[in-house]
Every structure is written in structure tokens, then in C-alpha cells.
């Protein structure tokens with residue numbers, strides 16, 4: 001495998017990324033979404049973040065239940 005993608009910070013050619021679980025919050029809300037961050041294994045800077053696709057259904061169900069609560 002010949003990779004050409006570089007870390008935008010340290011310019012290392014990336015053959016792997018470090019994936020970590022993060023909580024994604026909107027504003028000051030206590031509720032959040034399960035997310036994943038992708039970091040450079042050399043300089044450890046975060047390159048990208050996304051909603052965790054494996055837990056999206058669970059988070060969406062919780063958000064929909066909370067949206068029907070009074071005062072939400």
C-alpha cells in the first residue's frame with residue numbers, strides 16, 4: 001500500500017490514525033452525542049471528528065424522546 005495522505009500539521013505520511021471516543025455537545029446542553037475523533041499518531045493533533053455511526057440510532061432515539069418533554 002502506497003499512501004500519500006499527510007498530516008496537515010507535522011506532514012507525516014499517514015498509514016494509520018488514532019481513533020478515540022469523544023462526547024459531542026451542542027452549546028451548553030448537558031445532552032450530547034457519541035462521537036469519534038481521528039488524530040495523527042505522531043503529533044496527536046485532531047484531524048477530524050464525526051458522530052459515532054455505531055451509536056447514532058441510540059443517540060437519535062434519546063434526542064427524540066427528550067424533544068417531547070415539556071420545557072425542553
Ligand SMILES: [Zn+2]
Pocket residue numbers: 007008009010011012040041042043044045
Ligand atoms: Zn501530525
